[in-house]
Amino acid sequence: MFFQEVATAGPQFFNLVPLIVFIPIIGLLTNILIGGRLGEKVVGAIASTASGLAFLVAVLLAVSLLGHPEGAVVPLANWISIGELNARWAFQVDSLSVTMMLVVAGVGTLIHIYSIGYMHEDVRLNGDPGRFRRFFVYMNLFIAAMMVLVSADNYLMLFVGWEGVGLCSYLLIGFWFEKGADGIGNAIAAKKAFVTNRIGDFGFLIAAFILFWAFRTFNFEEVFAAAPQVAAAMPGAILAITLFMLVGVTGKSAQIPLHVWLPDAMAGPTPVSALIHAATMVTAGVYLIARSHTLYALVPEAQAIVALVGGVTALFAATIAVGQFDIKRVLAYSTISQLGFMVAAVGMGAIAAGMFHLVAHAFFKALLFLGSGSVIQGVEHGHHHAEAHGKKKPGERFDPQDMRNMGGLRTRMRLTFWVYLIGALALAGIFPLVGFWSKDEILAESLLLQPTVFWLLLVAAFFTAFYMGRQVFLVFFGEPRSQAAAQAVESPASMTVPLVVLAFLSIFGGLLNLPGLHTFTTWLEHTLPDLHPGEFILVVAVGASIAALAGILLTWLLYRRRYEDMQRIPPARRPDDPLRQVLGPVFTVWENKYWVDELYWTVILNPYVALSRFLADVVDWRFWHDWFHDTLLWGGYNRLSTFLACAFDLGIIDGIANGLASATVRFAGGLRRIQTGYVRNYALSVFLGVILLIGYLILR
Amino acid sequence: MPVSYYIVLSAVLFTLGALGVLIRRNALVIFMSVELMLNAANLAFVAFSQLYGTLNGQIFVFFVMTVAAAEVAVGLALIVAIFRTKHSINVDEISSLKG
Numbered sequence: 001m002f003f004q005e006v007a008t009a010g011p012q013f014f015n016l017v018p019l020i021v022f023i024p025i026i027g028l029l030t031n032i033l034i035g036g037r038l039g040e041k042v043v044g045a046i047a048s049t050a051s052g053l054a055f056l057v058a059v060l061l062a063v064s065l066l067g068h069p070e071g072a073v074v075p076l077a078n079w080i081s082i083g084e085l086n087a088r089w090a091f092q093v094d095s096l097s098v099t100m101m102l103v104v105a106g107v108g109t110l111i112h113i114y115s116i117g118y119m120h121e122d123v124r125l126n127g128d129p130g131r132f133r134r135f136f137v138y139m140n141l142f143i144a145a146m147m148v149l150v151s152a153d154n155y156l157m158l159f160v161g162w163e164g165v166g167l168c169s170y171l172l173i174g175f176w177f178e179k180g181a182d183g184i185g186n187a188i189a190a191k192k193a194f195v196t197n198r199i200g201d202f203g204f205l206i207a208a209f210i211l212f213w214a215f216r217t218f219n220f221e222e223v224f225a226a227a228p229q230v231a232a233a234m235p236g237a238i239l240a241i242t243l244f245m246l247v248g249v250t251g252k253s254a255q256i257p258l259h260v261w262l263p264d265a266m267a268g269p270t271p272v273s274a275l276i277h278a279a280t281m282v283t284a285g286v287y288l289i290a291r292s293h294t295l296y297a298l299v300p301e302a303q304a305i306v307a308l309v310g311g312v313t314a315l316f317a318a319t320i321a322v323g324q325f326d327i328k329r330v331l332a333y334s335t336i337s338q339l340g341f342m343v344a345a346v347g348m349g350a351i352a353a354g355m356f357h358l359v360a361h362a363f364f365k366a367l368l369f370l371g372s373g374s375v376i377q378g379v380e381h382g383h384h385h386a387e388a389h390g391k392k393k394p395g396e397r398f399d400p401q402d403m404r405n406m407g408g409l410r411t412r413m414r415l416t417f418w419v420y421l422i423g424a425l426a427l428a429g430i431f432p433l434v435g436f437w438s439k440d441e442i443l444a445e446s447l448l449l450q451p452t453v454f455w456l457l458l459v460a461a462f463f464t465a466f467y468m469g470r471q472v473f474l475v476f477f478g479e480p481r482s483q484a485a486a487q488a489v490e491s492p493a494s495m496t497v498p499l500v501v502l503a504f505l506s507i508f509g510g511l512l513n514l515p516g517l518h519t520f521t522t523w524l525e526h527t528l529p530d531l532h533p534g535e536f537i538l539v540v541a542v543g544a545s546i547a548a549l550a551g552i553l554l555t556w557l558l559y560r561r562r563y564e565d566m567q568r569i570p571p572a573r574r575p576d577d578p579l580r581q582v583l584g585p586v587f588t589v590w591e592n593k594y595w596v597d598e599l600y601w602t603v604i605l606n607p608y609v610a611l612s613r614f615l616a617d618v619v620d621w622r623f624w625h626d627w628f629h630d631t632l633l634w635g636g637y638n639r640l641s642t643f644l645a646c647a648f649d650l651g652i653i654d655g656i657a658n659g660l661a662s663a664t665v666r667f668a669g670g671l672r673r674i675q676t677g678y679v680r681n682y683a684l685s686v687f688l689g690v691i692l693l694i695g696y697l698i699l700r
Numbered sequence: 701m702p703v704s705y706y707i708v709l710s711a712v713l714f715t716l717g718a719l720g721v722l723i724r725r726n727a728l729v730i731f732m733s734v735e736l737m738l739n740a741a742n743l744a745f746v747a748f749s750q751l752y753g754t755l756n757g758q759i760f761v762f763f764v765m766t767v768a769a770a771e772v773a774v775g776l777a778l779i780v781a782i783f784r785t786k787h788s789i790n791v792d793e794i795s796s797l798k799g
Contacts, residue, residue, distance in 0.1 A: 360789025679791045683721050 006063045013064040014072040017091040020101055021259065028140035030127050035133045044116035049137035051143050053114045061098050069526035070474050072372050073221070074155050075569055079204045080156070084216050085238035092153035092414075099355060100150035103362045107279045108143050110498035114370050115139065117270040117494035121377050123271055124551050126176055128369045131288050133466045135269065137334035142168035146280055150287060156220040160289070162204065162252065165281045170194040170274060173268040175359065180267055189267035196261035196332065200251010207244035210237055224294040231298040240266065244294055245288065253285030253339045255313045260597055260598065262336055266328040270373030273328060278369050279362035286339065286358050289346040293528055297349060301443065304450065306347025314340030316594070317461035322470065323590030326401045327372045330471050333593075335531035337460055340637035343444050344453050350445035352521040353438070356513045360438035361522075364426035371420035374491040375475060376400050376497065383484035402613065403471065404576055408480040412488040415496050417476050419503040424472050426506040428465035428548045434509030443544050444537045461544050465551030470579075473559035476558040479567065481516070486561055532572070556584070706747035713740035727779050727789040731772075738768050 005015055027050025035043045050347045071094035080087040091097075094293075115135065123129045124537040145168055149161025174190030181188075208218070214230050214237040215223050231238050249255060254262035276282070289296060289306065296303050321333035338361050345354030380400040399405060410417045426433035429440065439461060442488045480486035490496070513520035515536030525531045562578045580587045625679060705777050713736055720733025742761045747758025 675798055677795030679794070680722055680725075687718060687722065 003063045006060055006067075011064065011068045011072055012552040013060050013072055014068075014093045016060060017074045017093050017151060018559055019103070020054050020057045020061075020091075020151060021144050021227020023057065024140040024144040024147070026050065026139045028144070031133055031137050031140070038119060040132050041116070042130075043133050044112070044119075044135055045408075047140050048109060048112040048116065049103070051105060051109040054143060054147065055102070055109050058105045059099035059100060061093055062102060063321070065093070065098055065511060065526070066097055071095065071098075071526065073249065080253065082177040085190060085218075085624055087154055087156040089157060091151040093151070095523045095525075096287075096290060096355070096527040097150050099359065099524070100283075101147065101385055103283075104143065104146045104280045105503075107362050107366050108114035108139075108146075108275055111271050111275045111279075111366060111370065112136070112139060112311075114274075114495050114498040115269075117492045118271055118370075118373055118377065119269065121381075125377075125380060126168065131175070134298055138171050138175070139275070139688045142172070144212055146284075147285055148548045150277045153220055155211060155220070155223075156218045158291075159201075159208060160206065162248075162284060163201065165276070166194065166197045166201070166252070166659065169265065169276050169281055170271040173265045174684075175268055175272065175512050178615050186267040189261075193261040193265050196258050200248045200258055202245045203251065205248075207248060210228060210241050210244065213237070214241070220291065227294050227298060232569040235250070235299070235578070238295055239299045239302055241468045241556075243305065243395075245292060245295075246302070246306055249285030249288060249306075249343065250309065250652040251285075253282050253338045253343060254290075255285070255340060256310050256316060257554040259313060259317065259336050259595075260600065263329050263332040263593070266326070268304070270313035270328065270369055274369030274373070275368045277332070278365040280338055283342065283358045283362070286342040286346055286354055289343065290351050290355055290528070293346070293349070293351050296347070297530065301348060303347055305343045307446070307450045307453045308347075310342070310344025310347050311342045311450075311453035311460075311510065312339065312340070313568060315456045315463070316340075318460040319590050320593045321467040322463060323587055323592075324467075324575070325403050325591075326399075327375060327406075327471065327475060327492075328369070328401055328483045330403075330467055331365070331368055331372060334368075334464065334467065335361075338365065338427070341439065344450075345444060346443040347611070348446060348449040350442060350449065351528055352513070352518075352524050354429055355524060356520050357438035357442055358514065360426070360434040360506075360509050361676065363502055363505040364423045364433075364435055367419060367423035367499060368427065368508055369422060370495070370499055370502065371416055374414065374416045374495055375406070375409060375420070376685070377480075377489075377491060377495075378409065378416065378488035379484050381489045381561075382412075383482075385487045385489075398482075400484065403474040405482040405573050406475045406480070406485045407478045407482075408476070408612060409485060409488055410476040412480075413490045416492060416499070419496075421472060422506050424468040426509075428552065429461055429467045430465075430548060430552075431545060432510060434506050435509035436541075436588060437513060440536075440541045440544055441515075444535055444540045447537065447540055448535070458544065458547060460474075461481065462547040462551045465548035466555055469552040469555030470559050473555055473563070477560060481567075526594075539639060550676055557595060649663055703747050703751045706743060710740045710744040710747065713737075713743065725790050725792050727782070727791050731775055731779070735768065735772070736773075738764060788798065 008419045018176075027047050030046050031043055035046070038046075071092070071292050073090050073092055075088055075090040078086075079087045079089050083259055119132055119135050123132045123135075142165060145164025149158055149165060151157035170190050170193060173193050174187050176188040177190065178184075180186035211223065212218060213235060215226055217223060217226075222422060227238070250258040262277060262282065282389050298308065317333045317336035321337065324333060338357070342354045342357050343362070346350075347359060362632070377400075383398050383400060394586055403597050423431065427434040429435045443454060443461070446457055468641060480488075511519075522530055558578045566574055566578060577587065594597075594624070717733045717735075717737030717740060720736065722731050724730050724733065742764055745757040745761050745764070747757075751757065779789055782794060786794060788794075
């Protein structure tokens with residue numbers, strides 16, 4: 001068996017690790033250079049193959065790691081060498097980075113394959129087939145950047161990947177940049193994501209600067225080795241590093257208060273939401289905390305804050321998800337909530353639980369997003385079909401993502417329904433799907449480590465089951481609520497096959513880290529020494545399951561029974577959501593996302609805009625331009641040169657010159673009288689002169 | 701005879717010459733007055749030469765006479781030239797170089 005040979009072959013396979021970055025780059029270069037002449041299928045195949053080969057490299061690394069669990073650092077090139085700063089391009093191969101590589105390349109490959117089918121339709125529905133190739137170039141670029149992020153052996157290289165994935169996220173959210181509300185909605189969403197991430201990156205940068213100031217190096221190994229001494233010498237520095245790093249994490253992983261960009265990021269094509277904004281990029285923050293675990297372990301205050309941020313985010317976003325009608329927005333808030341679970345876990349020190357949930361979440365959330373993409377495209381097809389047959393007025397505004405327009409898709413899209421159901425149950429944490437094991441491990445750990453956070457997460461778990469149940473019932477059950485939903489069609493095989501694979505992983509992923517066996521924890525222990533295997537607490541598991549089942553039961557009562565009754569009310573008086581009747585204003589608060597966006601607009605953005613207007617209009621234009629530049633400099637210079645030209649030059653300089661001339665003339669006019677022309681006068685002068693000289697000589 | 705007599709005579713002659721140069725308007729008379737001044741100087745030279753018993757003064761007189769002769773030649777030529785253009789040798793009428 002080849003893998004056995006790899007496992008026993010020795011560490012030389014670790015040297016393959018640079019390929020994990022270079023293969024996607026080769027793929028994207030191929031598509032840029034010659035992709036235009038190849039067909040869509042070939043472009044998609046090249047991109048998917050690049051991602052698949054990266055996955056193969058990751059698998060080889062993982063198998064080698066089984067034989068050599070100590071891992072390796074593979075240096076590639078020196079990068080910056082100034083004074084004490086020695087940053088290099090080097091790839092860290094250990095169980096943590098390889099786990100991330102497997103997730104990124106594995107889920108990434110499935111999403112690439114799915115995208116071939118999805119984007120084929122998407123570029124046609126949006127009316128620009130030429131953009132098919134661009135999509136895959138961006139996707140490969142993302143894989144490369146993400147690989148740089150997870151394989152870095154120092155914080156500086158990690159930051160390059162961190163920014164690279166941010167760029168790809170921006171490019172892909174704004175993929176249809178001329179679409180969206182008012183023709184710029186998508187561009188605004190992309191900008192919002194970019195700017196919000198910059199705020200987080202600012203925190204990351206400050207953390208990196210303090211880190212270098214305290215440690216004199218960016219290298220992981222050196223930093224973690226020196227951490228105890230530095231912590232003893234200056235404990236404030238470690239606290240500052242960890243907290244500023246948390247700011248970076250809140251930006252990238254969409255935690256409170258910087259979570260606002262992720263729901264808007266759903267403007268990107270659905271595979272992007274699945275890959276970047278659910279499975280991989282947004283987990284970079286979790287990875288960062290896991291990687292920096294040694295630092296966080298030294299400051300319990302920071303750990304408590306991180307765990308609290310995660311816990312609050314988990315509950316906060318889960319409640320918002322309950323009030324959303326857009327199928328992708330529900331998933332977006334669900335992602336924020338699940339990221340809250342992971343951040344809380346890694347924050348409180350339960351690294352294995354957090355990373356396990358990261359992997360599990362990558363499976364089922366990618367599945368859910370891709371499933372929702374399948375649903376949206378199915379409904380959109382139905383919409384076009386209905387339009388073509390005149391059952392709907394063409395041009396009427398129709399939102400294929402609004403769950404109120406769906407219903408009854410269970411029979412129209414059988415396969416999508418089943419895999420979506422599996423994803424939803426996994427997310428809700430139903431035994432024995434992967435979400436049950438991973439979420440349960442986090443809950444059990446938090447009960448021991450941070451009891452406050454435990455209660456937050458438990459309530460969040462209830463809401464998770466609730467919003468997923470609501471979504472499944474609204475989308476797939478009942479009667480179709482629009483012609484489009486009634487005529488929806490199932491997606492092609494290139495889209496459904498990855499769904500099936502992900503569904504399979506969502507079912508059996510729990511085997512990775514079963515309680516008692518702790519395969520995954522043992523695997524990570526090679527990298528993160530002070531891990532402790534999470535205990536399985538039966539009470540917690542049963543409690544969480546009861547919460548989840550209660551949530552689902554509640555949605556069944558509300559959205560299955562009551563919703564069907566509601567359909568008999570005439571549409572004009574019919575409330576759009578049964579929960580609105582039950583909860584009233586609370587639902588409105590959730591529907592409006594606690595008005596966080598509006599709060600930011602009022603507190604930060606509007607004053608900021610007003611300030612920039614003031615700066616531009618008053619300070620820059622009126623003060624600097626009008627007053628300082630025009631009046632003071634230009635006018636002053638003018639007046640000075642006028643003074644110099646008229647008063648000074650004409651008056652004084654010319655006056656001196658002319659005065660000299662006229663004085664000479666006047667003097668000469670006096671002197672000329674001596675020149676009489678009479679020779680006797682001259683003779684007399686000579687005589688007088690001689691007499692004077694002789695008189696002087698005599699009298700001397 | 702004491703040498704002071706010669707010197708006094710020389711001074712009187714020189715003064716007469718100088719006055720002639722300053723007062724008279726006829727170029728020829730002025731010229732003659734100049735000659736008188738030169739010869740007054742010659743007389744002083746000879747007198748001092750006799751007094752000190754050296755020949756320097758006597759020899760210098762020859763040089764003065766030579767220069768005087770040259771001067772006379774140039775001066776008379778000038779006067780003739782002036783007379784040809786101005787038809788007058790009144791020096792007060794020859795004042796075209798006045799400032």
